[in-house]
Amino acid sequence: xxxxxxxxxxxxxxxxxxxxxxxxxxxxxxxxxxxxxxxxxxxxxxxxxxxxxxxxxx
Numbered sequence: 001x002x003x004x005x006x007x008x009x010x011x012x013x014x015x016x017x018x019x020x021x022x023x024x025x026x027x028x029x030x031x032x033x034x035x036x037x038x039x040x041x042x043x044x045x046x047x048x049x050x051x052x053x054x055x056x057x058x
Contacts, residue, residue, distance in 0.1 A: 002057040004028035006038025013038065022051040029054075 004013040006028065013036045015028035020040070025048040027040015045052050 004036060004038050006036040008036040017057040018054040019057055020046040020049060020051050021053045021055055022046070023049040025049070026057065 002017040004015045004017055006013045013028055017026060018029055018041055019026050025040050025046050027038050028036055029041040030036055030039045031043055040047060
């Protein structure tokens with residue numbers, strides 16, 4: 001499993017990475033806006049295109 005290398009609350013994030021099946025955007029999934037510097041999804045929706053279909057990056 002690929003882990004997020006972004007920062008969250010001043011330390012490394014470490015959450016799983018996902019890819020949007022529609023636009024290819026990659027990032028971790030967070031429940032609050034701007035929670036991680038590499039956030040790609042907010043509550044399961046792509047922050048770039050709004051799609052909810054994702055695949056976990058291995």
